[in-house]
Amino acid sequence: MRVIEQDVLGGPEVLKLTETERPEPGPSEVLVRVHAAGVNPTDYWHRSTGGLLGGPVRLGWDLSGVVAAIGPGVTVHEPGDEVFGMPRLPLAAGTYAEYVTAPARHLARKPAALSHVEAAGLGLAGLTAWQALTDVAGVRPGHRVLVHAAAGGVGHLAVQIAKALGAHVTATASGARHDFVRALGADQVIDYTTTDFTGVARDLDAVIDPVGGEYGPRSLRTLRPGGILVALASPAEARLTAVAREQGRRARFMIVEPDRAGLLALTALVDAGRLRVEVDTVLPLEQAAKAHEIGQAGHARGKIILTVAPPEHQAATGRS
Structure with missing residues (x-):
């Protein structure tokens, strides 16, 4: 799969598109085929300083996508479910990637009224x-x-x-x-x-x-x-x-935490027409560095989103 990685701390230019093995979901985890990933100020902070994690990590915490596989014990999602959320924070999640594993209860069903691009900006x-x-x-x-x-x-x-x-x-x-x-x-x-x-x-x-x-x-x-x-x-x-x-x-x-109840509350507001996501800029995954440049300029209205389109032959659906 394709993924954005960095070997050193620094400016947006340290973000590189690479390829690596697709992960497998462990117990209580799901594998998500990422359709879109949100870009947030915490991403810039971790990229340049190491943030709470102390060193270079795979960036990204926001995602919207489709469950590709579920690990042992998962009951809240099935393969094929459209989901969104903010997994693992303050640990690394690595959602700037074609696939990512996440604790099942760090995600919720994507609001039907939102596209994957919009939902990717809602989690964090x-x-x-x-x-x-x-x-x-x-x-x-x-x-x-x-x-x-x-x-x-x-x-x-x-x-x-x-x-x-x-x-x-x-x-x-x-x-x-x-x-x-x-x-x-x-x-x-x-x-x-x-x-x-x-x-x-x-x-x-x-x-x-x-x-x-x-x-x-x-x-x-x-x-x-x-x-x-x-x-x-x-x-x-x-x-x-x-x-x-x-x-x-x-x-x-306050540091935001993964929160399934909160995701469900946000979904209820979206469904009621009380909450919408404004998307300022949409860029492909390989332009993550440009997304960071735009975000750090501080003039975005709403969210900056990376779109991720895994090749069809890489898609996987089933239980692990």
Whole structure:
């Protein structure tokens, strides 16, 4: 099978298309024929620094595809099922490949309303937004929520999920993206290039911050006493916990986790017409380096997706 690999840490140019043996699913695993794989900021971080894994790995955590084979003990999927998800994080998953094995319960049936390209952008970003809003922030109807980078991969999903949860949503985005973000359901949109959001947003229950850096300390000032900042950008944001406590507020750094219940909740929102995936750029697997270049420029609206089309003669269906 074809796969994107890297031998050293570095820029997008270290990503190379190679060939390797197709894996076999172990107990409680499935083998997925990947149709599309999502590209995420964590991919750039792991490619350049080693991230949480400390060295070069096969990149990619998002996928949408078809179950090609199941390992012993699998009961939730059958060969031929269309599935999506985010397997194994924070361990390496390697979804920039024609085939990948994954724990069966790290995947769910692909929403019928989504193409494989769209579904490939839902797993990681969607679970991040869902877990941040529900599990960490505990957003409920009537809460006031600020979503930063609201036109981005996590942000555009977080706006929609927060609205579905009954929240009043304020969002930050560049002026050119305001119509897009309003169409997602945002009640108020702030142009971060011209306006200091801390002077506009007040008495918030929760802030979802995929940006990091100085956005975290500034966002604390927008929270009501007891409100929470959910920091997504990097482990360094964990330092905000103490700062927030001193101010009578809360801050948590969050790493998204594989979550079948969360995937099913996202699917229910898609099926109800409450959640859609915006795809900015679609490139073939062999152009993974270009996908990273586009993503790191920071101007993508929604998701960047790699399409993967294994040759038919490589397809396998059956039990292992």
